[in-house]
Amino acid sequence: MNRWLLTPLQSANPIEQAASLAIRVTDLYDTLRTVLPSGCALHREEPLAKRTTLRVGGPADLLIEPDSENSLRVAVELCGQLEVPWCVIGRGSNLVVRDGGVRGVVFILSHPFFCRIESQPGRIYAGAGARLKAIAVAARQAGIGGMEFLEGIPGSLGGALRMNAGAMGRWTFDAVERLRYLSADGEILDVEGGSVQADYRSCPLLRSGVALAAILRGELSDPETVRGKMDAYSKKRWASQPSQPSAGCTFKNPTATLPAGRLIDELGLKSLSVGGARVSDVHANFLVNDGSATARDVLRLMELVRDHVRELRGIDLHPEVEIIGEDLP
Numbered sequence: 332m333n334r335w336l337l338t339p340l341q342s343a344n345p346i347e348q349a350a351s352l353a354i355r356v357t358d359l360y361d362t363l364r365t366v367l368p369s370g371c372a373l374h375r376e377e378p379l380a381k382r383t384t385l386r387v388g389g390p391a392d393l394l395i396e397p398d399s400e401n402s403l404r405v406a407v408e409l410c411g412q413l414e415v416p417w418c419v420i421g422r423g424s425n426l427v428v429r430d431g432g433v434r435g436v437v438f439i440l441s442h443p444f445f446c447r448i449e450s451q452p453g454r455i456y457a458g459a460g461a462r463l464k465a466i467a468v469a470a471r472q473a474g475i476g477g478m479e480f481l482e483g484i485p486g487s488l489g490g491a492l493r494m495n496a497g498a499m500g501r502w503t504f505d506a507v508e509r510l511r512y513l514s515a516d517g518e519i520l521d522v523e524g525g526s527v528q529a530d531y532r533s534c535p536l537l538r539s540g541v542a543l544a545a546i547l548r549g550e551l552s553d554p555e556t557v558r559g560k561m562d563a564y565s566k567k568r569w570a571s572q573p574s575q576p577s578a579g580c581t582f583k584n585p586t587a588t589l590p591a592g593r594l595i596d597e598l599g600l601k602s603l604s605v606g607g608a609r610v611s612d613v614h615a616n617f618l619v620n621d622g623s624a625t626a627r628d629v630l631r632l633m634e635l636v637r638d639h640v641r642e643l644r645g646i647d648l649h650p651e652v653e654i655i656g657e658d659l660p
């Protein structure tokens with residue numbers, strides 16, 4: 332699978348390469364329209380800004396919402412055959428899409444097939460497209476504790492698995508009993524959660540693989556106790572986070588005891604801005620969009636913040652957000 336990679340093409344001329352890729356994307360689109368079931372949505376030149384929480388970025392050449400695991404697998408295989416680069420995104424809540432958009436294919440697992448949530452005693456089965464909030468609510472209704480921390484993370488399960496998203500002292504992989512994914516070789520595999528390497532905001536396996544679903548394990552509890560915990564977490568979150576469009580925390584914490592937000596705040600960088608992008612004055616690790624920001628504004632602001640922190644504290648901040656796509660020419 333050539334996810335994320337721009338395949339080396341015959342010509343070294345960037346204009347010819349772009350033209351050749353455009354032809355292959357059109358071929359891919361025409362072929363997929365005949366081989367995929369009508370339940371799959373295919374969008375040409377789909378704006379991605381509206382599919383992210385930060386609300387910046389250009390279009391995807393082709394955005395595909397497959398209706399089943401098999402449709403996804405077929406489409407990925409065809410991307411490989413036609414040498415069209417591809418990637419998968421979730422609810423776009425950890426993404427900065429560059430202003431020139433994404434060449435090739437973007438998959439989103441938003442079809443109801445991928446958003447199913449089922450509960451059993453102590454366990455939740457969820458598809459990768461399921462919203463984390465919906466999973467937390469389903470767990471509460473089923474009297475399952477331990478998933479309350481997912482309540483305020485505005486992503487999908489697939490994004491949370493890839494990022495090993497965490498809050499309130501818990502990480503996504505703490506709760507994963509089994510993971511189902513499409514491997515880099517195009518195989519659909521089920522593995523035990525405990526066997527998957529999961530680090531701070533990263534699951535290396537899912538850099539090349541696509542999360543399809545997971546079984547999450549919690550402990551039996553009663554719905555009111557779970558509700559109380561969720562309400563407390565929600566209150567805490569809303570008191571400490573901005574409500575404007577953002578991609579959540581921009582940088583990883585340099586160490587477990589040194590949050591990036593505190594570091595940026597201590598350097599007096601709150602309210603620093605570039606164009607329509609600004610360091611939030613509520614939480615300094617959030618860069619917010621005042622409604623007019625471009626991805627270029629956001630990326631320049633990120634650079635400014637990094638430069639200040641490097642110069643004044645000698646610390647290199649690393650992005651927590653995933654940056655995809657191309658700049659405008």
Ligand SMILES: Cc1cc2nc3c(=O)[nH]c(=O)nc-3n(C[C@H](O)[C@H](O)[C@H](O)COP(=O)(O)OP(=O)(O)OC[C@H]3O[C@@H](n4cnc5c(N)ncnc54)[C@H](O)[C@@H]3O)c2cc1C
Binds near residue numbers: 419425493498
């Ligand atoms: C207001 C706000 C608060 C937030 N709070 C938190 C928080 O408390 N804790 C936290 O950890 N994060 C937080 N985030 C960040 C974000 O919500 C999480 O990282 C979330 O898990 C991302 O999920 P997503 O579906 O939006 O993924 P996206 O942002 O769409 O994608 C993120 C990454 O996951 C990959 N990906 C998406 N789906 C799949 C899949 N099915 N298989 C493989 N890879 C996939 C993408 O390629 C990309 O690399 C916050 C964001 C916002 C805007």
